[in-house]
Structures are given as structure tokens and as C-alpha cells.
Amino acid sequence: MTLRYGLQAKVLAMMGLALLVVLALMALLWNRQHVMHEAVEDISRSTMDEMARETVRRRGAAVVAQLGDALSNPLYYFDLDAIGALARVALRQPGTRYLIVYDSEGNVLHDGSESIPSYGRRMDDAMAAGAIAARETTTQVSGEVMDVATPIMLGPQKLGGVRIGFDLRELRQQQDQAVARMHARLDQLGQRQLLWVGVLSAALIALGAVMLWLLQRSLVRPIRQLADSARAIESGHFDTSMPASGRADEVGDLMRAFGRMSESVARHDREIRRIAYTDSLTGLANRLAFRELLDERLLKLRDAGRQLALLFADIDDFKRVNDTLGHDAGDEALLQFAARIGEAVRRHGGPDAVLARFGGDEFVILVQAAPTRGIDVRTAASGLAEALVEALSAPVELHGRQVFLGTSIGVTLFPDDASGATALMKNGDIAMYQAKLAGKNCYRFYSRAIDQAAERRVQLEQELRGAWDRGEMSLAYQPVFRLADRRLVGAEALLRWQHPQQGLVSPSVFIEVAEQSGLIDTLGPQVLRAACRDAMRWRKVQARDDEPLFVSVNVSPRQLRSGDLPATVASCLRETGLSAHQLHVELTETTVISDEPHVIELLARLRLMGVKVWLDDFGTGFSGLSHLRRVPVDGVKIDRSFVADIPRDADDLALTTAIIAMAHSLNIVVVAEGVEKPDQAAVLRDRGCDLAQGYWLGHPIDIDGFLELLA
Structure with missing residues (x-):
């Protein structure tokens, strides 16, 4: 029997061929789906990672820029309280792991904590060098931390900088979870599509074409739209609208989830911009x-x-x-x-x-x-x-x-x-x-004249830095005498600055600059230590039976506000060996008024050590005699403005007499300043004034001249 290649065989052949085509198509579709899934995962992971990092970086740059501006004045005036307040506000921001405010040398000034355990230590982590050397806002990533640093400038001068570390772990966890969910949903979708192709395999080429069209429409196009939107967000267009989708399948869920994520990013961007442009306390523009x-x-x-x-x-x-x-x-x-x-x-x-x-x-x-x-x-x-x-x-x-x-x-x-x-x-x-x-x-x-004066002040401040170490500054001593017998009992230490070009600079000029710039925090202990050291030299040239001379040193308001004065005095006395009762500290009455409870507590600690406390320029403050009943002092210095006309002005004489009587009733020593004529000394002596100083009694002289006076 001869076999014919008839219609049935052709049908079977066509069916077999169709089956092979279907299997080939299924294999091709399976391979394409697998490749597509990997591409989607890679694109989504890369996009989300870049978007998250860029969001953190932009947020960090805005926060450190605002914080750097806010810290310039406190850092310039070394105001740790204000620095700490700003640092703690920044640390409370979500995702902030640490905050470090440092000086121009890279030493830690504040970390936002109350006790600042790292204060004064040099930053030695892997990202410290980059932060210290940065002249503008810089971002570094190490492990799970993004470090954003910016220098704190005052004009051209770099005062230091601030670093904020942002935690990337939570972002990466969210990213991994989102990718895992997307992977699972894509797998589900792929299985459904392959099952649908298998069930409808009888449709052969036409059905395959329809499936390819459906696949293109239902999967590739939405993902392509999502990728385009992600690239727009990556470019900084956070308000990009996501393609609308009413689909109820996984791709629709993915598109809606991506849309919600985009809205969240845009909302956070608006919030960051609001924070960056608004003062958090008053709501005003920053x-x-x-x-x-x-x-x-x-x-x-x-x-x-x-x-x-x-x-x-x-x-x-x-x-x-x-x-x-x-x-x-x-x-x-x-x-x-x-x-x-x-x-x-x-x-x-x-x-x-x-x-x-x-x-x-x-x-x-x-x-x-x-x-x-x-x-x-x-x-x-x-x-x-x-x-x-x-x-x-x-x-x-x-x-x-x-x-x-x-x-x-x-x-x-x-x-x-x-x-x-x-x-x-x-x-x-x-x-x-x-x-x-x-x-x-x-x-x-x-006015231009004001500008020139400010420039001169800045120049003076720069030249004042290191003037003591360069040997330009020295101490002069004005003798203090007992009026009853004109016996030398001590001396007041006066700081002098011999400028290499300008000559002798008035103390009223450079002391104010030192006080306002914070240099007095360094000069004050140096002056105190030098005065104590010189007072020890006086003792060596005195007769053994003579009463040791005291040295009085002026204390600035800033030294009192710091609260470290008792410890500084104790350290100077310990290093030099000077007896505490030979040291007198002088402060003005207005210094006491500015923060009386705090000052009283500091002065009480000094007196417990044996150090004498004198009120300088007494009578020129706001309260006058009322302070003698509350402030623990051992002596008062009558201001020279009262002494100048005391022989002729009845009011000055009456006020001076009242000061002397009130002080003596409280066992307080009275010292007269600015005694330049013998009739002034005579009136003061008749009224019972204890001690005096002034040009009539002795001009300020250097240490060698004072030693000659003693000899």
C-alpha cells in the first residue's frame, strides 16, 4: 500500500510544526520574560538606590548649609550653649546618626550631647580628613552612613565646620523589600502569562501574536513608563506625575505603588525646602x-x-x-x-x-x-x-x-x-x-568711616592674637600704699601692649577687642599666672620680717561668665607657689549686676581659697552701696572720678565719706584710685581711707623697676 502525503498528514505536519512553533515561542517567551524580569529589577533597584541617595544627599546638603550659616556667629564667639542648642535640633531630625561641630583644626567642639565627651579631640575617622579639608559642602559615603560636611565661614576666614551622618540602612532595607515584592509579583505575572500561553496554544501563531501584543501592552509599556518617570525624578523633577492605571493586576499595583512613592518623595522634597527656607522657631524667612x-x-x-x-x-x-x-x-x-x-x-x-x-x-x-x-x-x-x-x-x-x-x-x-x-x-x-x-x-x-573703623578693629584683633607669645605684651605694676604711714603694701598688675608699628596701644582699645573676640579667655589666665610669678620674685627682695606684698589682677566679665575662674586661680597659685592671701582679684560693679547670683557663688569659692576680692570703679554702677550687703567682697576701690574733685566738690566728698563709713561698718577695706595731688591724699587720710594708688604715690613700672623700688 502506497502512503500518500495527504491533507491529514499536512494537517498533522502543520499541527506538529505549529506545536514546535508554540514550544519555540514558549521557550522564547520564557527567556524574554526572564531577561525582562532581571532588567526590571536592575532598573528599579538602580533607580530607587540613586533616588534615595540623591534625596538624602540633597536633604543633608540643605540641612548642613542652613546649620553652617546658623553656627557662624556662635562659633565665632565660641558660644557652646548656642552651638549645642542648634546641634540638638539637627540631631532630632529623622535618620540622623550623628552630628559633629569642629574647629578649623579638626578638633571636636560639640556633638549635640549635654556632656560633649569628645570635646577637644581631633576627628580621626575615615571621612574626617575630607570633611576638614572641604571648602564647600561635601558628601562622603562609608558603609551604611552618608557623611555630609560643610565649612563654617566668616567672610574669607574658615572658623571650622559641621558634619552630619545620615543612616542609609533603613533606606536600603526599604529598597530591598520593595525589590523583593516587585520580584515576587513579576514572577506571579510571568507564570500567569505562560499558563495562558499554554492553555491557548491551539491558537498557534495568531494566538502567539495576540499574546505578544498583550505582553507588550500590559507589561513592557508600563515598565517603560515607570522607568521614564524614575529618570525624571532622578533628574530632580520630584513633582513628575505618574501614569494613571486602573488595572487590578500586579503591574497596576506596581504602578500605583510607584506613584505613591513618587508623591512621598515630592512631599519630603517640599518639606525639606520648607525647612531650608523657614526659621523653625518664628516661622519667618531664614x-x-x-x-x-x-x-x-x-x-x-x-x-x-x-x-x-x-x-x-x-x-x-x-x-x-x-x-x-x-x-x-x-x-x-x-x-x-x-x-x-x-x-x-x-x-x-x-x-x-x-x-x-x-x-x-x-x-x-x-x-x-x-x-x-x-x-x-x-x-x-x-x-x-x-x-x-x-x-x-x-x-x-x-x-x-x-x-x-x-x-x-x-x-x-x-x-x-x-x-x-x-x-x-x-x-x-x-x-x-x-x-x-x-x-x-x-x-x-x-558709612565708609564706620567700615574703616571696623576693618581697623578686625586688623587689631588679628594682630592681638599671639601678641603675648611674641613678647609684645607685658605687665606693669602700680604701687598701692597705706595712707596712714605711706607704707607700700602691694601693687596692681596692668597689661601693656607695645605694638611693633603702632607703639604703645591703649588698654581701653585692645582690652575691649580681646573681650569681644574671646581672646580674653586666653590672655586672662596668662596675665594671672605672670602676676603671681612676679609676686613671688617680690618676696625674695623683701626683708624677712616685712609683710608680704599683695598683687591685684583685674578679671573681665567674660572670665566670670565662663565659671572656670576659681579653678584657674587655684592652678596659678599651685604652679607659682604664691600664697592665696597675697592675690587680690578685681572686678567692676557692673559685672556683678549683670548676673549677681552666679557671680556671688564664684566669689564665695575664691574667698574660701583665701583670695581677696575687690570691687573696682565702685560707685559708678547702678546700685552702689547696696551691693556691699550682698556681694562677698573684701575691698572696694573708689572710682577716680570721685577722688579728682574731692578737695573742692562737697558732693564728691560726702559720697566718698559715705562709702568709707559704710565699707568700714562691714569690715571692708577702702582703696582710692587716681590720687594725683597731696591734698587729695590728705582728705582721704582724714576720712579714714585705708589704701591709695595714683601718680602722686607712684607711676606704673615694669617688674625690674618695681624690684628696684622694693630694694
């Missing part, structure tokens, strides 16, 4: 937002030929509130001041006025001229400054107490004073500083 707005306004006004004014308002003696009433009271005071400033700006600043808080106790107001009202910018700025001074001079109610602070305001004009934002802000700060020098609670306009 330095960054104000600077961008100022640049925009200057660009518009420069083309239009119009003017504007910047007002820098700084609360006077605000640190006293934090030191005496606590930081909560300080925050409350800032809120009350912000409300008063805002009200004054609304009333007198015009519709285009802008108010911002630059951090700490400094507020900045931008005022534009109002040509339609016929008011130039200088007049508008003067009116607003006067209104601010009046409004902020009223007392604030804090913890049931009325506190008087006031404000110092500096005003600078565009384009008269400067044409750029940086120069304008610098000029406003200089003018504000001049308002403080003028007595505070007032305002001053910027």
Missing part, C-alpha cells in the same frame, strides 16, 4: 530664603533705578536671658520680639517690606522706597528703625518677670552703600555693631 529674595529684588531694582534699605536688628544683651532664665525663656523672648518687629514692619515698612530671622537674636528687614507716597528709602528706613527701637525697648514678660532688652539696628542703602547683596549684608552688620558701640537701643546708618 537667611537662605532672604538671600535669594534679596538677589532677585536687586536684579529688578538695578534695572529700574530704584532704591532699597536693609535693616539689621540685633537684640541687646539677649545672652543674659538664656544664661539667667534658660533657653525656653530665650525662645519665648524671640517669639515676642518677632511679633513686635512684624507689627512694626506692617505699620511702617510698606507693602514690599520683607522680614527674616538670620538666626540667634538677629533679624533683617528689607524696605523699598515708595515713590507713589513721596517717601524716599532713607526716610522710610529711619521711620521704621525708630518704630522698632520704641517697640522693642518695652519690657517683655518672661516667667513672671519683666525683662528690658532693647535692640541695636544697622541700616544700609542700595545702591548708595553697595550694589551687591553680600556687600549690603556686610555693611548692615557693621552699622549694627556701631549702634551697639554707641550705647545700644538705637540705630545707625552705614
